[in-house]
Structures are given as structure tokens and as C-alpha cells.
Amino acid sequence: MSAGRHRMRSNIHAAGAAAAVGVLAVTAGGYFGYQQLAQSDCSGKIDLAVAVATELAPAVDAAATQWEQDGAAVGGTCIDVTISASEPVEVAATVAAKHGATLAGVGQASGTAVSPDVWVPDSSTWLLRLKTGGATAFDPGNGSSIARSPVVVAMPQPIASQLGWPEKKLSWVSLVQRVNSSKPLKTGIVDPTRDAAGLSGLLSLTTAAASAGKDPQKDTVGALRALATGRSNIRQDLVAKFPTAEDPTTIARSLGAAALSEEDVIEYNSKKPPVPLAALYLEPASIPLDYPYAVLPGIEPAKASAARVLFEVLTHPSFRNRLAAQSLRGPDGNWGDGFTAPPGAPSPAGGTANPPSNGGGAAGALDPGAIERAVSSWSIATQSGRLLCIIDVSGSMTAKVPTANNATRQQVTVAAAQRGLNLFDDSWQIGLWTFSTKLDGDKDYQELVGIGPLSRQRGQLEQALAGVKSSKGDTGLYDTVLAAYKAVQDNWDPAQVNSIVLFTDGKNDDDNGISQADLLAQLKAIRDPQRPVQVVLIGIGSEVNMAELKAITDITGGGPFVTEDPNSIGSIFLKAIALRKSGT
Template sequence: MGRHSLPDDHAATGGGDRPPRRRRTVVIATMLVLAVAGGTAIAAQGGLLSFSKSCEDSAVHLSMMTSPDIAPAVRAVADRARKDELRSDGHCLDVEVEARDSYKVADELASGTRTPGYQIWLPDSDLWLSRAKGDGDAVAITPGDSIATSPVTMAVVPKAAKSLGWPKKTYSWAELTGAAMESDKVRLGSADPARSATGLLALAAIGASADKQGGDSDTRVAATAKLLAQRMSDGDTQVVATLPQDGSGAEDGNPARNQAVLLSEQAAFAHNAESTGDGKVGLFYPKDGTPLLDYPFTLVNEQKQTTDESRAALRFMTLLSEDSSLRTLREHGFRTTDGTADKAVVAAAGGRAPQPYAEQQPPAPSDETLQETLGMWTITVQSARLTTVVDASGSMATIVPGRNQSRMDVTKASLVQALNQFTPNDEIGLWEFATTLDGDKDYRRLVPTARLGATEKGGGTHREKLAAAFAALQPVPDGATGLYDTILASYKEAQRTYVKGKFNAVVILTDGSNQDERSISRSALIDELKAIADPERPVPVLAIAVGPEADREEVDQIARVTGGGGYQVTDPAEIQAVILQAVMTAGQNARSAE
């Protein structure tokens, strides 16, 4: 979008000093396949704010899909532009605004199954942009400027806020969630981080804060996520509804109501505007920083838009940064794009000094951090049951470039490290495979799939036994890659031992294509997997191609039949992160299908 010149009437309205706007073009390298559903609001239609005849004849009509929280403000700007007959290159501007959850739009665009009927998208966070890019078939999107921001906070009803020392006492994220959850002192709820940028950013901030405390931070964060999951709402609108609006549900005697929720400042502003007395919330702003929702203006299918449409869209983005629009956004509880706090907005939302509501926001969490946070969340919400199947063919002895270690050595270390991301209730087993490894079989079960926290005969935990088995893996000198038979056998075993209520999956790690000429063919394997796949007992195959000789497209084609997918790593040290990504993606795909 930066290549476009501004439409001819840029200076026609607005003016004055405007806060700097940020170009938001960095996106998150994670994929989630999420549920698609219909829109949740009706946009202003012609007739209510009709054009004059001359304007109607020249109007450029645009449709805009907008995060529900900011939709009323954007719709007000669009209505005013229609009423004032605002023009772009001589054409009147008519923008129809519809509200829809950002995760739903991201899924629709990522799937690429149909051409969207809108030209503009305004999600609540730029973390959705890369999810919308999918894995190759997605509708093209062009990120533009952020038009507003809102910090992520914790909203607390008066009685619970007082018990936590609000507003004088300040906490880090880890301290605040720890204090809120201590002995069920405060019932804390959250929107699903897989469907809510607010929930995900808050959970990532909690994790970063826990890391600074030192000690077993992973365990503490997983415990926090587990407790949040027990009071989880599908989305931001639903989690706000768990708060009392008039004080009637704020007392301890109503366990159905939350006393605190992870919420944006703007959502608290809107809630307080509709609430009375003890129904209003106070806001805690953690002293280690409040991440921002940033509302990136995004063009959809720009290459298929006419010149008039793309320039009209750019004109509307510019309009949203002008003084009159900034006032409208402020009136709806939003901050400017640089995150500067407005005392009136903060006060209406429930912020009070000395809460650090005006402190500089921390840097946005990295792609890797968000990916790991989502992976941890998926595993925590629904305990995992994974059969890990590791290639033990001779090629795994190949030295990794830049390291004095073999593929197998680096793979083993990465698997042991990945174990730290799983809880004692997760179940993991281990197979290895190479041609003629066990008589005529290309595969061998080394450790049965069981709870990591279970006590093993002779002492020690299953986690310790599995870590030792990972460490003992060795390449079979003359072994070739017996991939197809192994996939089928491990899939059938995972189906046979399926545990309801857990995320069941088979994780295959291979550094090559199938080399067993006696095995089932690829087409026959795919047909067999299709035939035995059971939607009531889903077992996605998560296939990780390790090294340059591995065929990611081949394993992806096979894995997709089961609801899983294929992934590629050039360095086995990346396996830990990719396992989390694969679990997260497949886990959310399964949940969205429910």
C-alpha cells in the first residue's frame, strides 16, 4: 500500500497534528485452522444515509469486515463520510461495515475456498494476518497502517479488586495472576487464546513474566493456563458477558460469574459504560507492561480490486487517522496508534493511579513466543496423547552442517527438550523405524504411550524413562527408510488405544522418503487411511521432514488425510518448536470442527 499516492482530496477534511501511525507489516509464522461462522452485526445500509443523485451515480462501494469491538466506531466514521459525501478521486465513498470475529475471518481467508465479498479487513491484532495467509491457498492480503490501539489488562470487580489492593498495589503479570488464583481467591476468566488476541497476548505476557521470576516457570505457566481453561470463554464478547453488569453477580455466592477477566482497556470501557455500581470494573495494569491490540487496516485481494476501489480503500484508511475520526475512536474507548494514554478514557475504563497505565508498552512478543504459547495452551486445555515415531535409518548418522553432531544426536536432544513443554497428565510413547528393524517389520515400539507423571516399575517416572529412551536412540547402519508401513501401523495402534478427552496424535520424524520396495504404496496408504479414519476418534498424523533429503510435500499429502499436516526442518534442533506448532495447529483444527 505504501506505493499508492494519496487520493486527491486528502486535505479536504480533518487536519491538525495527528499522532504518528505505525506500518504493521510483520506477521506471525504460525497456522491455525479455525471454525468459520456468520457475521455478528448489520452494517448501515443505503437509504438511512442516502447520497444525492449525482453522488450515488459516482459512488465507489466497499465492504469492510471489522473486529466487533471497533466496528461501532468505524461504522460511525463510514456513516459520516456517506452523509458528508466524502470523495476519493471524484467518487463518493460508501463503506459498508460488518462486524465479525477476527479468528473467523482469518480462517476464511486462509482456506481460500471462496472469494470474499469484502475488500477491507480490520482485525484487532496483526497476529491474525499471518494466520490468514494459511499454507498456500489463502486469499492475498496487504497490511496497512494501525488505526488505533488498546492495552491488554486485567479487569476486576470492586470487592475482588479491593482484596488485591487496587489501585495502590501494583503487580507483574505473573504476580497478578498468581495472587488472583491463590486458593481460588478471585475467579479469573479468559477468552480462548486460540480465538482471542487479548487472551493470547495476556498468556504470552504471563509466560514472559514467569520466566523473569526464574525457577520452574514452565510448570507455573502451565498451571495458570490449566486454571484459566476451566473458566474459558469462546471469545472476547463471551468473556465480557461473564462479568456482572449491576453488581448482582459479583459476590462469592455466584460461581457462574467471573470476578476478574483478562480484557482490553477498550472492552472494559464499553462494559463500564453499560454497568452501574458494583458492576463496574477496576483495571490492573501490570508493571512489566501491557501488550497492545493494534487494529491493522488490511486490503483483501488487492490485485483483484479496481483502481477506484483500492484508492477509495486507501482514502478511508487516511480518513480514519484524521482528527474527527480520532475523536470518534476516543469516544469509543480507544487509544491512538502510539498507545498514548488518555486520562478520561482510562478513568472510564476503570484505571486509577498509581496503576502504571501510561507506562511505555513492551515490545510485541516474538513469532516464536506466540507459537510456543499457543502450543502450550493447546496441550494444557486438552491433554495430549502422542505416539512419537522416530526414523532410525542409516542416513540419520549424517552430520548436520555447522555442528559436530549427527541428525540423530540433534534430534534426540530436541525431543528431550520438547518433553519440558508437556505436563504430567500428557501421555507420550516412542517407536523407531528402519527397514527390517524387527524381523520383517520396519518398526518397533520402544516405550508404550503412558502418562508422563506415572510411576514406572523399578522406580522413576514415565517421563524419565522416555527421556532415557530418546537418549538411547541410534541409527541402524544398513537400515533404509521404511516409512509407509510404519505410518499405517502406528496410526492403527493410536486408533486402537485412543483415549477420549485427550488430543490423540502420531508424530512422525523422518529424514527421507520411503525406501522399502516391499511396503504398501503411497496411493494405497492414502486410500487405507481415508477408509479407516474415524471423525469420532480423530488421530491426526503430524509428519516432520528432517533435513534436505526429506520430502515435506509427500508427508504432508499423507498426513492431511488424517487431519494432520507435514512440516519441514532443515536443522533437527528446530524439532521442538515444530512439534508445538504441529500440535497447536492440529489441536485447534480438531476443536473448530466440534
């Protein structure tokens, strides 16, 4: 018999871990129990690398250890499982790099990071974001949930009691009202581009804000800004902002509410803090952490077989009790022996209640469009930059858009720019141009507002956008791109991401302008890696030439985005801004 060995290791960077999970190394030569319990006809070895969300890793490790002690094998071959306790954002960066995806806020993968065979992140939203982020061929196997933790609003118990907790049922709308009141509740969030519980809370809060009052846009932006003031990159930093003393002054000055998982609250309270946290299960229920078991594409058939058997181990009824020891529920929303539920928690211990309406599967109930819009809106509302917005006003922009109640392409584009402008805070520098052919004398472009701080020219930009009208000209794309690039580069700001966002519904159509070859040659000549200017080109309709746009952005950095449906350019605009990088 060839001996297998099971080990658990920490794959968490020091900045992202409260405490690294201990390393467990078991070999047949050094662990008597394994020798006694392993199947006698097991031979060879299949190495299976499994990356698991930190809080779930001990339960998976214990189950895998027991499995190996009982003779883990498939087809007579021994199975050697390595469990890595891993922050989901770090694995997501590795998988994104491997599959060519770009995820706003996630950053670059470590140079030494290796993609696992099986990944169990804390939420199916990670799998969905990878697909919508450009990993079109990313199609992991299985994806079923093996655990669950509701996303709650964590709140110091004295504050929660004032709101009627735990007897009173509270809603996300009521929270939005508190956040946007004259005496706002101090809220915080773990950056939702990097944390699934933060993303779930953001989705619930922005959905509620959109329906809470007479001005949904204002309420949504207000909620985003309120969260941004108390944001943290990692959970441990956020929970450290909760009150550390019982006196009213300390409580009033400390963090008053944050979206966390139920497991986070239980873990926090287990340390007997001076001010315990209440877990508020707001209505409607947020997307829970569902811990999908994702078999990553491209693994060998033997490993895939081993992964299938391990999944059976992790869905055996006995695994629910291992989850309970980690303050986690089973995938159906119920819990095992030893689980200590927070006051007001839904689902009785060991009961047969139906799972929450969000579902226990992977991403079936998730709306990829809503997730993408929430992530993009957050990124824009919490970053700053220096941006020149350019809108095509050629004659074809008067075409009607059936999906937008027959508004023109021009009207739809301007509306998208206006919504984006509302998300930018006063730290941004924004300018506005329009372009066609011979729009300003012999020039194809016209400056409506020069690039400047929004703090002093927001009203001017709003007025200029409202006055944008289509011309009868053609599309002077090449001359405009070159002039815009030079203008942004001339006053390049090292403290900002310097970029151009240009909307157009056609390819270059200017007999008197420069050629494509001239444009590309001049861009190559003036491009300066020390002063990068990213160019984002948003094409609208079927007449746009994607290759033409890509040839430009391959030189400048940024990227082309093309949609057949002009009504979707608002979402594309948000995504394009959110994905800008600090360098090229």
C-alpha cells in the same frame, strides 16, 4: 448524479455478540442531508465492503456516514461504503479459507461468508497468524493502526485493592506467582486462539512464567492449566464469571483475574455492576489491541483508491473524539474528548506522550515465532487426544546440530518430545515407538510404551524417552508407517483425535521393506472415514523427501512438516499437534 448509500450491518453470530450493532441504511432518495451535501459532479458508484471489529464499528460507521454526507467520491465516482460489525475470528476464518491458511482454534468459515475489501480487526496478530498459518501470498495493504486499547488484567476492585491498586505498580511475574501459589488466584481467559486480548495476555503470562522461578517449564505449564480452568470461547461468557455480589464469599468463588482490553473494563463498569473491575496495567506492557487498517489483496484498483481515501478520513484528528465515545484511544495511545480513563491508566487525556513501546504500526514489533509457540502450547495444554509418537533412531540421527550446541539430531528430537509431553495433561493417551531397520528382529520398529493414559504411564514414557539411543540401521519408513496406522486404527477412540506423529531425518531406505506403491495402496484400502487416523510427519534436515511424506498424508490426513534446521523441530512439533483436526 448517481446516489451512493451508506449502511452498517451486523455480521456477528448470536453466540458471539452481547448486542448486535443496529442496521443503518441511508439512500439518496430517503436522506435529504446527503442530497444537499453530496458533490454535484459525483457519478457512478464504487462499492466498498469494510469489516470492522465490533467495538470500533460504531466510530468507523459514524465517520463514513459523515464522509458520504459530505460527498464521498474518488476520481469523480461516488463511493458506497458498507460497514460490517464483525468478530475478528469469523473474518479470519473466511480470509484463511480464501488464502489456504490453517489457524489453530479458529475453525471453518461460514458457507455464506464473503471476504471484505477492507478489514479492521482488533489486532495485527490476526494478520501475522494468517501469514504464518500458510497464507504465504497474503500481503494486505496499509496495515497502519487507526485505534488502540491497552490489554490489561481485569480484576474485581476488592481483590485489586489488596494488591495495592491503583497506587502500586504490579508486574506479570507477580501475577504468575499468585496464579501458581498454594492459594491460587482464580484466573480466566477468552480462548487465545480466538481472541486477540486473550492471546496478548497469554504471551505476557507465559513470558513471565519462563523467567519467574527455578523451573520455567513447570511454571509455564501451571499458568496454562490455571487459565484453562476458567477459559471461555467468547468475552461475554468470561465477564459473566466476575462476582455479582459484594460479599466476600461470592468474590472468593468468582473469577479473580482475566486479560481483557481497557475498553472491555470501561464498558463493563459503565453498567454499574455490584463489584466494579479494576484495570491493572501490568509491567512490562502487553501487546495492545491496535486495530490495523488492512486492505485485503486482490481488490479492484477503484476500490483500493476508495480505501485509501477512507483511511484518510479515519486518521483525521477529529476521529479521535469518535474513538473516545467508544472508550478507545487514538493509535498513538492518547485519547480524545469524553474519554473516561480507568484509575491508573497511562497517558493523560489529550496529551502528547509518546506511544507505548509496542508501537502503533501493524505487526512490526510482534514476534511471529513467539505467537505461534504460545498458540500451539495453549492448544496442546487445553485439548486431549490419542497419540502414537515415533522417533527415527537410524544411524544418521547421530549427526551434530550446530544450532543446538552440537547436540545430535537424536538428542534434539527427544528433547522436543519431552517438552511436548510436559504440556499434555492426564486426559491424553500417549504411546512411544522407535524405528530404523531390523530394530526388533525383522521388524523396523519397536514399541517402547503402548498407547495408554498419561495418568498412569507418564513416568514410564519419561523413562523411555530418556533411554532412546540411535542404532546403526537405515530408515524403514514405509513399514513403520503402515504398522503404526494399523495399530492406532485397531483401538480407535471415538472420543479423541487419533493421530501419529513421526520424526525422521531421511527418506525410506529399506531394501527388504514394502515399496511406496504398496504402502499407498494399503493405506487407501484400510483408511476408514468413520475412524480417521491423522498422520503428522516431521522431516528433519536436507535428506528428507517432502513429496514422499506428502504422498502419505494426502491419503491419511494430517500433514508433512519439514525443516532444514533440526533445532526448530520443537516449535514444529507443537504446531503440528495444535493443528490436528477432529476429522479428516
